[in-house]
Amino acid sequence: MSLDSLIANTIRQDVRSDHIYHVPDASGFVKLDAMENPYVLPSHLHHELANRIASVALNRYPVASYETIKQRIRARLGVPAGYDVMLGNGSDELIAIMAQACALQPAEGKRAVMMAPAPSFVMFQRSAMVAGMDFVGVPLKADLTLDLPAMLAAIAQHKPALVFLAYPNNPTGNLFDAGDIEQVIMALGDKGLCVVDEAYEPFAQQSFMGRLPEFPNLIVMRTLSKLGLAGIRLGYMSCAPALLEQFDKIRPPYNVNVLTQAAAEFCLDHLEVLNEQAALLRQQRSELSDALAKLPGVNVFPSAANFILIRVPNADTAHAALLERKVLIKNVGRMHNVLANCLRITVSTPEENAIMLDGLKAALAS
16 A cells, blocks of 8 residues: 555645644744744742642543633623634634634535735645635735725625734734725625734734624634743634634633643733733833834834834844844745735844844844
8 A cells, every 4th residue: 555645545735735833843942933922920820720620520521611710701701792702723623613614615615715915824825724624815005004905805805704814913913994994894884704814913902802793794803822821722702602612612622721721810810921921022112113114224123012013124144143143033025025024023122122123133243
């Protein structure tokens, strides 16, 4: 039996031709490539968290309703009254669930379409591929703002079942105009769903969550990863109750493990600590943006996230020079033509920001 033939006969062609999502090894690096919160919980909370984790019944499945963690999210993270949330193993799983729910079966006609600005979060397109949807990326303007006429024209032409708008956008960091997002939502009407991805809401301080009752076709998705809990992998989304019920049919019954639930509940009981850390990072974002703007040949784009997008004379050279200094940032210059020679830098502590700045200065000087 030939293994190559076996794979060719059993694995979808589009999967075979795709590549594995690569996450670089960051051991020994100043890690500024993944938009993580660099701050840990204060030491006085470590013992309490350890006790909470130690009391978890690892021999039992999670309580399938997840009501205790969902109650905390509804109460403390701005979910409108009368609205529930659905949990995911990070926001990646939520994106995949929505794609699976909206992908048409072959017998139902042509493939359903997912749409998003380009460039945007890479998991939108990957989830569309895995679910069997067609993906349409609508290029941003040269200034990285949403091209509303192009979006509306693409909606009219392709009639997407799902439109994802990251707010702020990754990897650009900017907030699209709220009025433009409203027009996208209304253009979809009862033919499509608009998902506003608010992964960076703690740093943007702007949200569509409270506006869910205005738009039946609006879904707001968030994650606890950027708030400081990337390691536990917990995302959540909210939308009209009848719509949420449909997505919940796709969700695996025990998709969030008991350790994640216990850690998330504990941290939401101490949400003020995470909010204080987000405030520190917003301040660091401002100071780092100013420092980057003073470097020769560096163009800094406005950011409402916990990362900053810059354009340099040669992104490949600068990225390689920083790697030699054990500083890991993201070279996004080849993701899309509007990102030519762009680097994405996570905002970190003053100490790590200074190390990155020194390395970038040296790279630009050489």
